Amino acid sequence: MNPPNKTRIYLSPPDIGELERRYVQEAFDTNWIAPLGPNVDGFEQELAAYVGSGHAAALVSGTAALHLALRLCGVGPGDEVVVSSLTFVASAAPVVQLGASCTFIDAERDSWNLDPALVAELFEARAREGRLPRALIVVHLYGQSADIDPLVELCDRYGVALIEDAAEALGATYKGKSPGSFGRAGIFSFNGNKIITSSGGGMLVSDDAELIAHARKLATQARDPAPHYEHTELGYNYRMSNVVAGIGRGQLATLDQKVAARRANFAHYVEGLGDLPGIAFQPEAAWGTHSRWLTCLTVDAEAFGNDREAIRLALEAENIEARPVWKPMHMQPVFQEAPMVGGAVSEDLFERGLCLPSGSSLSQADRERIIAIVRGCAR
Known part of the structure; x- marks a missing residue:
């Protein structure tokens, strides 16, 4: 039994200030309670600028962001996706949910992140077999960037989509740049235990404007532009609310x-x-x-x-x-x-x-x- 007179110390609790309250109060004052709104737009722009990506889409979770990134990189039934093994299950679950399969890669000692030398061996073997993976998910673990340059070179050489799971690494750097900004797409998480939190939520970032535009469409039930509800593909209810985004904006400022x-x-x-x-x-x-x-x-x-x-x-x-x-x-x-x-x-x-x-x-x-x-x- 825990000592009743000793305050619980949590692993990574939220750290909230007054700026977050102001953004949320503005959402209430202007009646922007429904999904989307000025805070969502602001959070996307400010996060993209901070990490050095051209575009961003604010979503309900980092897992949703990874799911969309995989789908937009063409991952589907029968595909192989290479994933860091030392990670949380959310880095791998969306692969299986799309009908693809995971091949896991061990860590290296210098950073605890996936070992580029093992990725090279696997890609070389798959190339000889004539069945290259569809994507590589590199996880930047506990706030430490993986060694990205060799992974970018390998993915470019073999035509494999590089997706960065930077859920744990906002605020870290790799050679002066932010992890999450190097691959075809990067994802961040604002879960309650992350370095900044919006109580939940995530962000998909990319320099590919079309990818982010398509992600926003899929995240809003894939509605086509029409005065009625028109759908030529199936999407998800993945967009962030204006209230949640207000918390995120205040957190990002600090x-x-x-x-x-x-x-x-x-x-x-x-x-x-x-x-x-x-x-x-x-x-x-x-x-x-x-x-x-x-x-x-x-x-x-x-x-x-x-x-x-x-x-x-x-x-x-x-x-x-x-x-x-x-x-x-x-x-x-x-x-x-x-x-x-x-x-x-x-x-x-x-x-x-x-x-x-x-x-x-x-x-x-x-x-x-x-x-x-x-x-x-x-x-």
């Missing part, structure tokens, strides 16, 4: 401060725990800036004297939320038949990895409380 706060959390954890034997943190790859959406570490149980789960349970006993690193997709029962390239790295990271509370509103006192509990687990 994104840089939120990134700075989360990077400060990471620095404090490293200072407080980095001297412990068996503790190592997710590295920051040389190619960019890690937003530290979550601070993640690995535990060598023999050197530390306890395993990752013992630390997690010790924190939970003190009403503090911590979570294991994502369980790789190739280890999930729902994907047990899916092909996997490699696997040892992502399996090891799941076995030993732990995510610590990382919210941008986390206080120094809370961080010190967490550090003391982790240190108390060492033997």
Whole structure:
């Protein structure tokens, strides 16, 4: 049972300010409560400008954005889509929902993201077989950009659509640019636990104006331009509301401060725990800036004297939320038949990895409380 006198510390709670309230109040004052409206237009323009993409479509979730990206890249029944294995299930589920199949790729140690060398091996093998994948979904994990340049080169060479799942990486950089802006399409999430949140919602971005225009049509039940309801294709109810977009606009205005706060959390954890034997943190790859959406570490149980789960349970006993690193997709029962390239790295990271509370509103006192509990687990 959690201690009743200790306030719960969550892994990544929302951090809301007054600007969000103002945008939402404007939506009420002007009666723009229905889907679409000035906040939706503003959020799309401001997010596209921030990440350096030409166009954006605001949607109900990052998963919806990925679903539309896959469909608009031609993914359908019988196609193969290559996906990072070390990720949340939402990175892979839309592939199957479109009738295609997933092939998963292992991570590399430098960033914990998918290994471009393994992608190259797979593409070369598929080219010899005469059956190239339709798309590659690269996930930028925990606020760390994957190594994008070799993936762009591979996808261009083999004619494979590159889709970036940047749901966890808003505010990160790759060689000075934002992840999500390199492929045919990129997706972002504003779920309640993300670095900025609109309580829900997502964004599809692309430099392809036609792709985004078609995405907006599909996301609005694929209505054709007519005074009556005319449909020549089937779509979805995926558009973001004007109220939700108002929250997102206010959050986006303070994104840089939120990134700075989360990077400060990471620095404090490293200072407080980095001297412990068996503790190592997710590295920051040389190619960019890690937003530290979550601070993640690995535990060598023999050197530390306890395993990752013992630390997690010790924190939970003190009403503090911590979570294991994502369980790789190739280890999930729902994907047990899916092909996997490699696997040892992502399996090891799941076995030993732990995510610590990382919210941008986390206080120094809370961080010190967490550090003391982790240190108390060492033997």
